[in-house]
Amino acid sequence: SAVISQKPSRDICQRGTSLTIQCQVDSQVTMMFWYRQQPGQSLTLIATANQGSEATYESGFVIDKFPISRPNLTFSTLTVSNMSPEDSSIYLCSVEGESETQYFGPGTRLLVL
Amino acid sequence: GENVEQHPSTLSVQEGDSAVIKCTYSDSASNYFPWYKQELGKGPQLIIDIRSNVGEKKDQRIAVTLNKTAKHFSLHITETQPEDSAVYFCAASKGSEDYKLSFGAGTTVTVRA
Numbered sequence: 329s330a331v332i333s334q335k336p337s338r339d340i341c342q343r344g345t346s347l348t349i350q351c352q353v354d355s356q357v358t359m360m361f362w363y364r365q366q367p368g369q370s371l372t373l374i375a376t377a378n379q380g381s382e383a384t385y386e387s388g389f390v391i392d393k394f395p396i397s398r399p400n401l402t403f404s405t406l407t408v409s410n411m412s413p414e415d416s417s418i419y420l421c422s423v424e425g426e427s428e429t430q431y432f433g434p435g436t437r438l439l440v441l
Numbered sequence: 442g443e444n445v446e447q448h449p450s451t452l453s454v455q456e457g458d459s460a461v462i463k464c465t466y467s468d469s470a471s472n473y474f475p476w477y478k479q480e481l482g483k484g485p486q487l488i489i490d491i492r493s494n495v496g497e498k499k500d501q502r503i504a505v506t507l508n509k510t511a512k513h514f515s516l517h518i519t520e521t522q523p524e525d526s527a528v529y530f531c532a533a534s535k536g537s538e539d540y541k542l543s544f545g546a547g548t549t550v551t552v553r554a
Contacts (some may be wrong), residue, residue: 341508361542369547370530371485371530373542376540376541386541402444428492428534428537429487430540430542435483437482
């Protein structure tokens, strides 16, 4: 399975600011995904990020709020823009593995004050 | 879209007993069903998965069963140990047709020593 790292692991931010989360994987992958996990809740897909194309966003998520970059096959960033307390969540990246599997990073724990 | 329901939301078992978590899905086109274990402060870890061409799969103390006709699948953990305490999520996807995972709400499992 892939080894995935995320930076930062956690952060406390002021409302109105933006935070960029990095996701690095130790092998080349075509598909990377960004999920949000609100406190005590399940995982919700934000967007799919394929290298060389624009990210595809799920219903309820927009590019202006969650811009994503995918500059190469091992790296992606998710920015949470103009944050409010409702954005306090765990943000997780995942990557495709063999045969439809997905492997998750450790997550970025965000608290917005 | 796909709707995955998971029960129970919490499960407390005595060490050495078995734990069973059940999930149902709505989209008959789903054909890939992974289970993830999430420990406190960590990202979800893939523990076992099953595809629609298989009815049962086992890996040591963990087994998963799938009933495509009834559209439900279950996770069985035998001989539970304290380190099995975690939140478990089921998920479903259409596999290579659409990698997006739809997650259940999660089950918090507590193994009492």
